[in-house]
Amino acid sequence: QLEPEPAPWELAAGADLLAAQVVFNRPLDTVYHYLVPEPLRDMIEPGQRVKVPFGRGNTPTLGYCVGLTSEISTSKRLKSITEVLDRQPLLSQQMLDLTQWIADRYLSSWGQVLESVVPAGVKRQAGTREVVFYRLAPDIADLEALKLPKKQHAVMQVLAESEEALRVDALTEAAECGTSPIDSLRKKRLIVPERRRMNVNQITEMHVEPQADLKLNDEQQSALNHILKTVRAAEYETILLHGVTGSGKTEVYIQAIREIVSYGLQAIVLVPEISLTPQTIRRFRARFDNVAVLHSHLSDADRHWHWQQIAQGEVQVIVGARSAIFAPTPHLGLIIIDEEHESTFKQHSTPRYHAREVARERARREGIPLILGTATPTLESLVRTIEGHDKLIVMKDRVEQRPLPPVTIVDVRNDPLIQRRHSLGRALTNAMQRALDSGGQVILFLNLRGFSPVLWCPKCTGIRCPDCDVTLTWHKDRGRLLCHSCEYEIPPPERCPTCGQPGMRLLGAGTQRLEDEVKSKFPEMRLIRMDSDSMRKPGSHDEALTAFREGKVDILLGTQMIAKGLDFPNVTLVGVIDADSLLHQPDLRAAERTFQLIAQVAGRTGRGEKGGRVLVQTMNPDEPVIQFAAQHDYYKFASYELKQRKMVMAPPYRSMARVILRSLDEEVVAEEAKRVVKFIRSHISEKKLPVRVLGPAPAPITRLRKYFRYHFQMTSDQIQTIQDLWREIVPYMKIATDVELTIDVDPVDL
Numbered sequence: 001q002l003e004p005e006p007a008p009w010e011l012a013a014g015a016d017l018l019a020a021q022v023v024f025n026r027p028l029d030t031v032y033h034y035l036v037p038e039p040l041r042d043m044i045e046p047g048q049r050v051k052v053p054f055g056r057g058n059t060p061t062l063g064y065c066v067g068l069t070s071e072i073s074t075s076k077r078l079k080s081i082t083e084v085l086d087r088q089p090l091l092s093q094q095m096l097d098l099t100q101w102i103a104d105r106y107l108s109s110w111g112q113v114l115e116s117v118v119p120a121g122v123k124r125q126a127g128t129r130e131v132v133f134y135r136l137a138p139d140i141a142d143l144e145a146l147k148l149p150k151k152q153h154a155v156m157q158v159l160a161e162s163e164e165a166l167r168v169d170a171l172t173e174a175a176e177c178g179t180s181p182i183d184s185l186r187k188k189r190l191i192v193p194e195r196r197r198m199n200v201n202q203i204t205e206m207h208v209e210p211q212a213d214l215k216l217n218d219e220q221q222s223a224l225n226h227i228l229k230t231v232r233a234a235e236y237e238t239i240l241l242h243g244v245t246g247s248g249k250t251e252v253y254i255q256a257i258r259e260i261v262s263y264g265l266q267a268i269v270l271v272p273e274i275s276l277t278p279q280t281i282r283r284f285r286a287r288f289d290n291v292a293v294l295h296s297h298l299s300d301a302d303r304h305w306h307w308q309q310i311a312q313g314e315v316q317v318i319v320g321a322r323s324a325i326f327a328p329t330p331h332l333g334l335i336i337i338d339e340e341h342e343s344t345f346k347q348h349s350t351p352r353y354h355a356r357e358v359a360r361e362r363a364r365r366e367g368i369p370l371i372l373g374t375a376t377p378t379l380e381s382l383v384r385t386i387e388g389h390d391k392l393i394v395m396k397d398r399v400e401q402r403p404l405p406p407v408t409i410v411d412v413r414n415d416p417l418i419q420r421r422h423s424l425g426r427a428l429t430n431a432m433q434r435a436l437d438s439g440g441q442v443i444l445f446l447n448l449r450g451f452s453p454v455l456w457c458p459k460c461t462g463i464r465c466p467d468c469d470v471t472l473t474w475h476k477d478r479g480r481l482l483c484h485s486c487e488y489e490i491p492p493p494e495r496c497p498t499c500g501q502p503g504m505r506l507l508g509a510g511t512q513r514l515e516d517e518v519k520s521k522f523p524e525m526r527l528i529r530m531d532s533d534s535m536r537k538p539g540s541h542d543e544a545l546t547a548f549r550e551g552k553v554d555i556l557l558g559t560q561m562i563a564k565g566l567d568f569p570n571v572t573l574v575g576v577i578d579a580d581s582l583l584h585q586p587d588l589r590a591a592e593r594t595f596q597l598i599a600q601v602a603g604r605t606g607r608g609e610k611g612g613r614v615l616v617q618t619m620n621p622d623e624p625v626i627q628f629a630a631q632h633d634y635y636k637f638a639s640y641e642l643k644q645r646k647m648v649m650a651p652p653y654r655s656m657a658r659v660i661l662r663s664l665d666e667e668v669v670a671e672e673a674k675r676v677v678k679f680i681r682s683h684i685s686e687k688k689l690p691v692r693v694l695g696p697a698p699a700p701i702t703r704l705r706k707y708f709r710y711h712f713q714m715t716s717d718q719i720q721t722i723q724d725l726w727r728e729i730v731p732y733m734k735i736a737t738d739v740e741l742t743i744d745v746d747p748v749d750l
């Protein structure tokens with residue numbers, strides 16, 4: 001009887017065989033195995049990209065090598081890797097493991113996570129070029145014995161005396177010759193070329209005057225002491241640093257980083273992109289020598305350069321937005337997330353990770369502390385401290401005994417100005433007059449998500465984008481109507497495009513309209529408007545804030561953008577124009593966002609000697625959330641809101657995943673959503689799983705960029721239950737080809 005013929009990898013079983021585990025930038029859960037042919041064995045390492053034949057047609061495809069193994073258990077014949085694309089691994093083993101965790105946690109594929117974690121500039125080595133260095137061939141002992149021509153001899157002499165390999169230009173200069181002796185020597189194999197990638201340009205950072213650390217007050221000191229205890233124990237712990245606005249959290253971060261830098265370790269500081277203000281950055285630059293700032297305007301070349309510097313351990317502190325959590329620090333000692341409550345830490349495309357959760361996992365794996373700093377902790381973070389998973393530290397006072405500003409709720413329901421469609425009611429107008437008369441500055445805050453100026457037909461409705469379910473917004477400076485979800489824009493029509501009526505009217509209180517109103521009420525005052533329209537030019541944000549700080553501007557007017565992390569001693573009045581607009585959003589976190597906004601905005605005043613106050617205009621003066629915000633009472637708000645969440649079985653008490661289906665055909669997507677939900681429900685009841693399904697329903701913005709969107713939610717006590725359920729059913733769901741489906745684990749925007 002004949003033995004079955006062994007497959008090639010069984011033949012080679014043992015030390016001789018090497019296979020790479022490869023994942024692809026596609027929504028595939030599988031890790032594929034490829035044989036590593038002999039010539040590539042010395043080159044390949046996990047964390048590099050490889051080229052492999054993929055699929056039936058063996059299409060050359062780029063993949064990530066995530067591991068190497070000599071034990072393979074597959075019955076299929078293995079294909080071989082054709083090329084190793086990177087000289088160095090793009091990611092360390094530690095970061096590979098972390099990306100695998102992200103894929104599991106957020107139900108995306110490992111390959112997709114890798115693709116998004118490594119910056120494009122790093123992949124294509126932007127801003128570098130290959131430079132050739134030379135060194136002596138290894139077995140050369142006696143130069144004289146070679147009897148070389150004079151110039152070649154000189155080159156050899158220089159190299160023999162040099163400890164390092166030398167670049168051609170250094171070599172020709174030292175040997176006082178041209179390049180031809182070098183070419184001849186290379187042909188004789190007496191010198192050996194060595195190719196290295198060099199940066200073309202190095203980034204010159206702005207110069208900042210160094211500053212000494214401040215002497216901490218008692219609250220700051222005891223917060224710092226606790227953090228340092230964790231740092232010295234070299235243990236993982238998440239510390240929620242709940243400090244009111246102006247309590248000096250940044251100073252605590254800085255001194256904690258001071259300690260870990262003295263051990264030769266690095267720190268990552270995550271900030272919301274918007275508050276990557278030059279002010280914050282200057283504060284870090286003034287205290288540390290090597291600060292890398294990773295913001296969204298970096299060129300590919302700059303990003304690559306920073307990445308290398310960080311990987312080589314040249315950087316002490318990395319300050320950056322969400323994706324800076326993937327900074328390849330070789331010796332990380334501390335992670336800090338400032339303004340922990342900001343929703344920009346959640347990524348809104350695949351992989352939909354939350355940087356706070358990735359940071360927690362990274363800190364846990366590396367055995368280091370994670371600090372979450374905020375004046376308004378998310379309920380998720382608060383509950384973790386209540387349940388004893390994380391540590392809570394409270395700083396309840398502002399530095400130097402400055403009081404929190406008094407907040408007055410102004411009921412504008414019967415205000416005659418508001419009724420005449422003004423944005424500034426009587427009380428606020430008068431308060432502005434007084435503040436400005438006594439030489440103070442004023443910030444007016446308008447919520448962008450609330451009303452925008454729209455053209456309104458007196459007979460029917462506003463003008464909508466033909467591709468999105470969104471009313472078009474009037475932009476005065478361009479003289480056009482714009483869609484805020486896509487690129488659609490039109491000049492304002494004379495007549496209503498729907499019913500043909502003339503007499504379109506402008507409604508709403510956008511920042512531009514507010515600007516006009518403020519100008520007409522305070523014609524003498526200098527005013528600056530900050531919103532995403534007026535701040536489009538790089539640097540304009542910095543310029544505007546500098547002008548305001550230097551007192552060249554009296555009134556600063558803007559959206560969310562100005563509610564964050566700023567510190568102006570001369571601001572004596574903050575006006576919140578429409579505190580309610582967030583409150584009525586169809587969003588689980590509507591109340592939480594409203595509280596956060598009022599609290600954060602209030603934090604912009606009362607920082608200096610003159611004190612300050614806050615006026616909040618509202619149509620809902622009895623709304624508890626607005627009351628709690630006015631009282632600066634976070635804990636009252638939290639216990640009120642947590643009760644609500646418990647009642648409706650929502651996060652943070654339940655884990656949630658949201659599934660979005662989209663299609664160009666509304667009927668198809670509605671049917672498909674119904675079918676999928678029915679399928680999931682029957683699976684749940686069959687397996688008796690503790691999962692609730694809510695929906696399907698049209699998504700709040702049902703039509704976006706021509707696509708119709710439906711969604712449903714799944715909740716459970718454990719996220720694991722939802723993850724397991726999803727992985728189990730996905731292969732059987734058989735989604736119609738013209739429908740796209742995405743899942744968002746722990747969604748923050750509903």
Ligand code: ADP
Nearest residue numbers: 214215216217243245246247248249250251399
């Ligand atoms: P937070 O981040 O908590 O809002 P900041 O760190 O921005 O507070 O501090 C508010 C202001 O107080 C800053 O101008 C800061 O320089 C100053 N400050 C912080 N700590 C001290 C201190 N111990 N002594 C004096 N001033 C301080």
Ligand code: ZN
Nearest residue numbers: 465468483486
């Ligand atoms: Zn649109």
